[in-house]
Amino acid sequence: MNTTPETERRRSKRFLCNENFVNCRIHHDGSLIDVAPINFNAQGMAIFCNTHLAELSIVSISFAYQLDDNMLELAELACNIVYSKDSEYGDQFGLSFDESKLSEAQMTMLSAVAKHIEAHDDPEDRYGLNK
Amino acid sequence: MSVKRSEIQVTVDQLELGMRVTRLDRPWLETDFLLQGFIIDSQDDIDALVRQCKYVYVESQTVSKTPDMERRDAPAGLFARFSKRPAQRHSVSSNRPAAGLGKHRPTPDTRIAHINKISTERELGGARVTYGDAKQSVKSIMDGLRIGRAIDINQSRAAVNSIVDSVLRNKDALIWLTKIKSKDEYTAEHSLNVCVLSATFARYLGHDKSEIQQIALCGLLHDVGKSKIPDEVLNKEGRFSDEEFELMKQHTTFGRDLLMSVKNSDRIAIDVAHCHHERMDGSGYPRGLKSHQIPYYAKLVALADCYDAITSSRCYDGARASMDALDIIYKCKGIQFDEELALEFIKCIGVFPPGAIVELNSGHVGIVISNKDDNKLRPKILVVRDKDKQPIKERVIDLSAPDDRLNAFKISREIANGTYGVDLPSYLKKGLVLEHNTEGKE
Secondary structure, X not given: OOOOOHHHHOOOOOEEOOOOXXXXXXXXXXXXXXXXXXXXXXXXXXXXXXXXXXXXXXXXXEEEEEEOOEEEEEEEEEEXXXXXXXXXXXXXXXXXXXXXXXXXXHHHHHHHHHHHHHHHOOXXXXXXXXO | OEEXXXXXXXXXXXXXXXXXXXXXXXXXXXXXXOOOOEEOOOHHHHHHHHHHOOEEEEEEEEEXXXXXXXXXXXXXXXXXXXXXXOOOHHHHOOOOOOOHXXXXXXXXXXXXXXXXXXXXXXXXXXXXXXXXXXXHHHHHHHHXXXXXXXXXXXXXXXXXXXXXXXXXXXXXXXXXXXXXXXXXXXXHHHHHHHHHHHHHHHHHHOOOHHHHHHHHHHHHHOOHHHHHOOHHHHOOOOOOOHHHHHHHHOHHHHHHHHHHOOOOOOHHHHHHHHHOOOOOOOOOOOOOOOHHHOOHHHHHHHHHHHHHHHOOXXXXXXXXXXXXXXXXXXXXXXXXXOHHHHHHHHHHHOOOOOOOEEEEOOOOEEEEEEEEOOEEEEEEEEEEEOOOOOEEEEEEEEOOOOOHHHHOXXXXXXXXXXXHHOOXXXXXXXXXXXXXXXXXXX
């Protein structure tokens, strides 16, 4: 069961990342690593990498988001690692955006992405299985 | 070897740690105990029994040698027994794929609609015994492998059969028990949980009993190769280095070799142990098989394996919520996991599975007891905290019941075990009296 307190530390609900997320990558030690965006809110996101990664300490993340007719580019957002979990299936990380290092424009874009996802989220059908 | 169970009456001054209390000298409802039957694991338990009872009944086990075991002593007998085993149904069936790699999920025509034969509440007591016994079997198998003993496939089958019987009686009771994790017993518990989850998923998909038993056996034995991984790597308190991870990956090949060396081993179990880390996009290991080359049962067990790995604590990291695991499975469908099976698995487990601790929109906190396949967002819940998060007299509410008072309630989120003092293992240990005080009962 979820024995770690991270779930409780989340300030708001995380929404399942939709297909509008593209080119999600983390920057670590000068290299770029492709990751899958898992869930998201304006404060942070969970990512998953299906290859084994070494210990990560400080990372930044980049992704683009298709918001209606606009492609929002969020580059090298400074993050803190809230939790990490490795398994034989891949490595999972919880990231919180480091607001002290984000520009106002980046914060605005994160809020816009969060609002867009929330507006398209169906709390009764998170995975769209009842459609 | 057969284990015969009976119960014996003992006075409360004879009680000792480790005894399994099956009955009291008075009805359970007249006592403080929540569970109807439990294992004494602290002096507090003994003190509570002394306060409330004069005598109780505890389980007694008698171990005896069975004709099966006698046959095992005679090699010719064992060989004869299995060589005469009838051919498997699928290998002779005209309208179903052949055995082995060709196994497929049931079609709408062949799918069996399993129904719960008894309630979760009634199954839970027996399921605890089944789970405990099966865990001992798995530990004994894994410990034996470490010292070079061969896998006792009959012991594995016996454990699997009792698990499958429970899953067929009720789909939720054993899932409940998989939610209680112990870091110290990760490998044995994980194998057993994958067995339970695989059996539950197979039941959901509509497999017949013999197929469910075969799938559950594959789940139980999928990680036997880990017995060949050095303890210092297996139990490392930290992330694996690249070299260690490469070594860990070899458990698939070790598992295949171990199972192939066992007489009468199940061919599909060998395939699953070898192939459960293969991926749909061909990037898996050990062979980088393509989607169509991966055995169906390996695709099925991989989902149960991944789900339990993410929701369990290993030596140094914490477990993640069920929804985190389902999110990852959903996002990796078609790449890592078979897309169709991944979606079915998510439906099978549901967003709020049995054993999940949830907060309602009213502020009340409860534990999910069971849910319906067609309405997983409105399960049956044991409410344990009031809207101010204070302990209350436990009561069961069925959110799917056609009751206006209950329709207003919705689950707002899943919360971590231990939050607001709600500790899942202690509820289970104390025993849940769930048949009473049920609102909206069907």
